Amino acid sequence: MSSYASLNKVLIEFYDKMASWEASVVRESDYSLAQIHTLEALGNYGPMNMKSLANQLGITTGTLTVQVEKLVKLGLLQRFYSEDDRRSITVALTDAGQAIHQHHNALHLSLTEELTKDLSEEERHTLGRLLGKVNQEF
Amino acid sequence: MSSYASLNKVLIEFYDKMASWEASVVRESDYSLAQIHTLEALGNYGPMNMKSLANQLGITTGTLTVQVEKLVKLGLLQRFYSEDDRRSITVALTDAGQAIHQHHNALHLSLTEELTKDLSEEERHTLGRLLGKVNQEF
DNA sequence: ACTAGATTGTTTGAATATCAAAGTAAAGTT
DNA sequence: AACTTTACTTTGATATTCAAACAATCTAGT
Numbered sequence: 001m002s003s004y005a006s007l008n009k010v011l012i013e014f015y016d017k018m019a020s021w022e023a024s025v026v027r028e029s030d031y032s033l034a035q036i037h038t039l040e041a042l043g044n045y046g047p048m049n050m051k052s053l054a055n056q057l058g059i060t061t062g063t064l065t066v067q068v069e070k071l072v073k074l075g076l077l078q079r080f081y082s083e084d085d086r087r088s089i090t091v092a093l094t095d096a097g098q099a100i101h102q103h104h105n106a107l108h109l110s111l112t113e114e115l116t117k118d119l120s121e122e123e124r125h126t127l128g129r130l131l132g133k134v135n136q137e138f
Numbered sequence: 139m140s141s142y143a144s145l146n147k148v149l150i151e152f153y154d155k156m157a158s159w160e161a162s163v164v165r166e167s168d169y170s171l172a173q174i175h176t177l178e179a180l181g182n183y184g185p186m187n188m189k190s191l192a193n194q195l196g197i198t199t200g201t202l203t204v205q206v207e208k209l210v211k212l213g214l215l216q217r218f219y220s221e222d223d224r225r226s227i228t229v230a231l232t233d234a235g236q237a238i239h240q241h242h243n244a245l246h247l248s249l250t251e252e253l254t255k256d257l258s259e260e261e262r263h264t265l266g267r268l269l270g271k272v273n274q275e276f
Numbered sequence: 277a278c279t280a281g282a283t284t285g286t287t288t289g290a291a292t293a294t295c296a297a298a299g300t301a302a303a304g305t306t
Numbered sequence: 307a308a309c310t311t312t313a314c315t316t317t318g319a320t321a322t323t324c325a326a327a328c329a330a331t332c333t334a335g336t
Contacts, residue, residue, distance in 0.1 A: 003259060007266040008250040012182060014269055015156045016194070017276040018149070023196030027324080034293060044150060050314060056154070058161030063294055065315050070292095087302050087313040112146040115275045119268065121141060127268040128145040130261055131152055137253045138155040165295080172322065188285055201323055203286055208321095225284040225331045 025107055034059075036104060038067055039076060039093065043101030047080070047092035076100060163245055172197075174242055176205055177214060177231065181239030185218070185230035214238060 026033045041056045042048070048056070054064040068091055071077040076097035080090040093101060116124050164171045179194045180186070186194070192202040206229055209215040214235035218228040231239060254262050 003262050003266070004247060004251050004254070007254060007262050008247050009182070010266045010269045010273065011152075011156070011250060012178075012246060013273050014149075015153060015160075016179070016182075017273060018153045019157070020194060020196035021276065022153075032292070032323090040150075041154070044147070044154075051312085054314095056158060058158035059293090060295060061314060062296080062316075066293080069315095085303070085313080089314070108150060109142060109146050112149060113142050115272045116142070116145060118275070119271060123268055124141045124145050126264060127272070128141070128148045130257065130265040131148045131269070133257060134253045134265070135148065135151050135155060137256070138159065170294090170321070189283085192285095197322090198324060199285060200287075200325080204322080207286095223284080223332070227285070 021111060025104075029104075031100070034067060035071060038064075038071060039097055039101045040104065042077070042091060042093050043098065043105065047090050049088045049090050053091055071097070159249065163242075167242075169238070172205060173209060176202075176209060177235055177239045178242065180215070180229060180231050181236065181243065185228050187220075187226045187228050191229055209235070
């Protein structure tokens with residue numbers, strides 16, 4: 001097996017396991033997977049407009065419009081209207097949304113600690129550096 | 139930021155980007171995200187019973203029962219009944235299911251090649267080794 | 277051998293999430 | 307000014323999901 005193929009396997013396996021972990025964590029919360037993903041995207045990458053957010057989440061803007069409307073009604077998101085471009089709408093977390101994101105993010109951090117507890121400090125640094133390079137290529 | 143926190147960020151970012159890529163690739167195919175995920179799990183990890191597959195996919199067995207039924211009708215999956223434990227049902231890809239999985243997997247392999255083209259052979263090996271360790275901790 | 281509890285998978289009913297396509301309004305282009 | 311593109315929303319149809327109740331089978335302890 002080529003180095004690409006074996007690395008491909010490992011990358012997919014990580015993605016699968018992360019998705020499965022996320023699903024089980026979210027199922028025990030008060031929010032759906034789609035909702036948590038929306039809060040996570042805004043919490044991790046900051047406020048953004050509908051198009052960027054839909055692209056980030058891998059859904060259409062039509063789907064996102066519905067989802068954002070629900071989260072606004074729940075008090076977790078707020079919309080900001082741009083004066084530069086009046087078609088564009090920036091979406092951001094409210095304080096309440098921020099709190100939920102931070103709670104969820106703490107779970108992620110615990111998981112990361114657990115997953116990498118047997119790595120040396122240097123290995124953790126190397127893994128972060130290499131995967132960071134990979135991320136930039138998307 | 140601690141080494142855990144920065145690594146956490148990178149891991150999440152990779153997961154997000156992979157999910158987004160997967161969604162856009164799948165949207166252009168004839169199958170849904172849930173269906174492709176089911177085929178992928180069986181293709182990558184081999185035949186398994188309903189409970190294991192549901193766990194692998196991060197969904198309940200109730201949801202999976204419905205999904206497997208559809209895929210069986212489409213001729214992509216087949217069920218095998220165990221004699222050891224007559225409650226258990228092993229699910230596997232048919233040849234047609236295998237073909238779809240292989241087509242999708244080829245897209246993954248292209249992505250991996252693209253993502254890691256600027257890494258040295260040694261860096262690819264290191265990344266695979268470290269992420270492999272992480273995967274084992276789940 | 278009996279039984280109580282655990283395990284595996286299915287069914288059901290209700291809530292959510294999703295897309296594609298059509299529509300609206302604003303911005304950019306020629 | 308007319309045309310095209312862009313950002314977002316709405317709509318209608320499907321697909322996905324879960325929790326809870328259920329049925330069949332297995333396991334362990336007595």
